[in-house]
Amino acid sequence: MPGNLDDALGYARSRLVRHSAEREGPLPSPDATEALTVAIAPEGIVLAGNTALLGHGLAPRPADRLLTIYLGEADDRPVFAASLTPEAGARLSEASSFDVVDLRSLASAGRVAPDELGLVATARSLLAWHARHGYCANCGTPTTMAAGGFRRDCAACGTHHFPRTxxxxxxxxxxxxxxxxxxxxxxxxxxxxxxxxxxxxxxxxxxxxxxxxxxxxxxxxxxxxxxxxxxxxxxxxxxxxxxxxxxxxxxxxxxxxxxxxxxxxxxxxxxxxxxxxxxxxxxxxxxxxxxxxxxxxxxxxx
Missing domain, CATH: 3.90.79.10 (Nucleoside Triphosphate Pyrophosphohydrolase)
Structure with a gap:
């Protein structure tokens, strides 16, 4: 397809470099100086200017995060997705240095670069999956996050659950x-x-x-x-x-x-x-x- 159509198509391009085979070992810290975080509040995606990749000093504090997932890298920097507490989301919505925008509007308005939009879509989909899969579909026992957030494990029956598309x-x-x-x-x-x-x-x-x-x-x-x-x-x-x-x-x-x-x-x-x-x-x-x-x-x- 011509390049201009690719750019216009929402969520189809991503800067994310995935590390699917490396998520079992030690993972970067979301609080590291070089880390980037996509913060998702109940009302939508948190933006600082025209980016959803929040660097050190803008990323949410640990107390504001309900769940943090390691996505991979962008520009040789570790990238995380974080779901925010309702209180943190409300506070950022009122802050002059941030905007909170729903994902559909974010794509329609072109607020972020096309190759960043696909990365944000990955963050949103994974966090939504975790929110709906807290219990094992095999035995009903609560599951725990594993592999940086790309798996949930059941300690009772040993089943591994993976995000679905x-x-x-x-x-x-x-x-x-x-x-x-x-x-x-x-x-x-x-x-x-x-x-x-x-x-x-x-x-x-x-x-x-x-x-x-x-x-x-x-x-x-x-x-x-x-x-x-x-x-x-x-x-x-x-x-x-x-x-x-x-x-x-x-x-x-x-x-x-x-x-x-x-x-x-x-x-x-x-x-x-x-x-x-x-x-x-x-x-x-x-x-x-x-x-x-x-x-x-x-x-x-x-």
Whole structure:
């Protein structure tokens, strides 16, 4: 994909150098002078200016941290993620030297560099995983953090639990020179997007595209090809962007899933992206992979 699209796609680039094979030994200290910390309050990501990588003197104090995870390195400096107490989050929200911004807005507004945004997404996803997995799914015993935060261990039954990523197929469906876009009842007025759905156990990406498209729009799909992917930290998904060819143009909407779905020409989608469509129709913002797929269709690359 062209570089400008990569930069616009939220959470897809990261400065993080991961050390997955080295997390069993001694780890750096989050209180070291060279350490950087991504601090996440209940209200959102803590920023100091245009960065979420808080250095010495700005990073939260030990008493303000509920949990600290070692992520890896950035610029040869150790990087940590820390979840803050509600009191610490409220104090930083009121401080003039900090901003607290939710992750979705952070990507849309471009407040931090694209390669920092992916690092912040990793921090947020891991902290959210720990918040939901305090007990062993095998025996119900409380678990403890291990491997710098990339594992939780159960002392009772010996099970190791690892962070999970939920794969989602998101697909631009084409038929001749048109593409199918739909909207859910929760969408902003006038916004249309690509169809999407979670992969099920034992299912290939291609079959997930075919199943979800048939379930939501009643279309039988032929060829499917991969185009791009995007981490989606809400809380921890991977959007797998595909282009698929429909074998028919007869749309039958599942009203439980979609409010509307219809075929659009390249000219239609170009106007939607530019926000000049005569009916006021729009697309998701450039930080979303659906926007990338739709732009690829307009430019003849889908």
């Amino acid at each position: 939920d794969p989602v197929a998101i697909m631009l469906i084409t038929y001749g020179e048109a593409c199918l876009l739909g909207r859910g009842p929760h969408f902003q007025p006038g916004m249309y997007s690509c169809l999407a759905g979670f992969l099920e156990p034992g299912e290939t990406i291609e079959d997930a595209v075919r199943r979800e498209t048939y379930e939501e729009a009643g279309l039988r799909i032929g060829a499917v090809r991969y185009l791009a992917s995007q981490p989606w930290p809400f809380p921890s998904s991977l959007m797998i962007g595909c282009v698929a060819e429909s074998l028919t143009d007869t749309v039958r909407i599942d009203a439980a899933e979609l409010e509307d779905a219809r075929w659009f020409t390249r000219e239609d989608v170009a106007h939607m992206i530019a926000r000049t469509h005569p009916d006021g129709l729009t697309t998701p913002p450039p930080m979303a992979i659906a926007h990338l797929l739709m732009r690829a269709f307009v430019e003849g690359r889908a």
